[in-house]
Amino acid sequence: MLREQLKARMITMTYIVVFTGPAGSGKTTLTRTYGEWLRINMFLNVCQVNMDPGAEFLPYEPCMDVREFITIKDIMREHGLGPNGAFMKAVEMISQIMDKIMRKQPFNEPEKWDVIIIDTPGQLEAFIFRPETREILGRLQEKGRTVIAYLIDSSMIRTSSDAVSLWFLGILLQVKIGIDVIPIVTKADTLDETREKIIKKLITSPEKLLEDIKDSEGIVSDILPELISITVKTRGAYRPVLVSNSNSESVKDLHFMLHEATCSCGDLT
Ligand SMILES: Nc1nc2c(ncn2[C@@H]2O[C@H](COP(=O)(O)OP(=O)(O)OP(=O)(O)O)[C@@H](O)[C@H]2O)c(=O)[nH]1
Numbered sequence: 001m002l003r004e005q006l007k008a009r010m011i012t013m014t015y016i017v018v019f020t021g022p023a024g025s026g027k028t029t030l031t032r033t034y035g036e037w038l039r040i041n042m043f044l045n046v047c048q049v050n051m052d053p054g055a056e057f058l059p060y061e062p063c064m065d066v067r068e069f070i071t072i073k074d075i076m077r078e079h080g081l082g083p084n085g086a087f088m089k090a091v092e093m094i095s096q097i098m099d100k101i102m103r104k105q106p107f108n109e110p111e112k113w114d115v116i117i118i119d120t121p122g123q124l125e126a127f128i129f130r131p132e133t134r135e136i137l138g139r140l141q142e143k144g145r146t147v148i149a150y151l152i153d154s155s156m157i158r159t160s161s162d163a164v165s166l167w168f169l170g171i172l173l174q175v176k177i178g179i180d181v182i183p184i185v186t187k188a189d190t191l192d193e194t195r196e197k198i199i200k201k202l203i204t205s206p207e208k209l210l211e212d213i214k215d216s217e218g219i220v221s222d223i224l225p226e227l228i229s230i231t232v233k234t235r236g237a238y239r240p241v242l243v244s245n246s247n248s249e250s251v252k253d254l255h256f257m258l259h260e261a262t263c264s265c266g267d268l269t
């Protein structure tokens, strides 16, 4: 298929994907891998945006970098704050300069780009859970179909309660920002057999996690079944994808799922 035809078939309007998730869940690495995958395999114009004012090193070339305006190091020095206080201050400052940010690439001409990928900080409570973030995300939504991806780090999952608690952070995020959140399980290459079983249950049939906790006592046996039932209810329309940066098939799965989530033209697989 001709390059332009393939492109037209895949993307009809700019789509924006915002990677969020706890510290170290793989947002920055996935911003690089997914961006490269889209360029090489889909021939798309991709703009990777760094919205993490605390980033030290980026493995991709950002077409917009919030550190042009604000860095955590400067805020810590100028306001005498620790790192978390500085992130809270940063989100406030970013919300105040959103007009300026929106006048820069890629937001000033979103139609020039097929996909805009946004990398965010991992300090959920000090950044993405802040009320100002809702306004920031609202401004992004004006520029294209926007999907918020919540990264669940599979290397943090050892037990069923780990799986359920990480899933819950995603639900809280959804409640907090009022936008549908697509769960993505990262670092699939680090899984052993036991952990893979737990994650497959979480993804396909979370009610089966109840089997793992049937002999538990105390708070786990009291609360976890309730949490699992909420997990089942909130699984939503999208099948969570298990992704690894070293497996391009999994990045392809991720792409089709994200694209489906933003696309009103149906399934293109
Ligand atoms: N094995 C494996 N490691 C990964 C994968 N993705 C990311 N990592 C590693 O996980 C660590 C954190 O990755 P980052 O991409 O920096 O995570 P982040 O979510 O951007 O981190 P913060 O911005 O600090 O919150 C790094 O050591 C990565 O190399 C993956 O698919 N597999």
Ligand SMILES: [Mg+2]
Binding pocket: 027, 028, 029, 052, 055, 119, 120, 121, 122
């Ligand atoms: Mg990062």
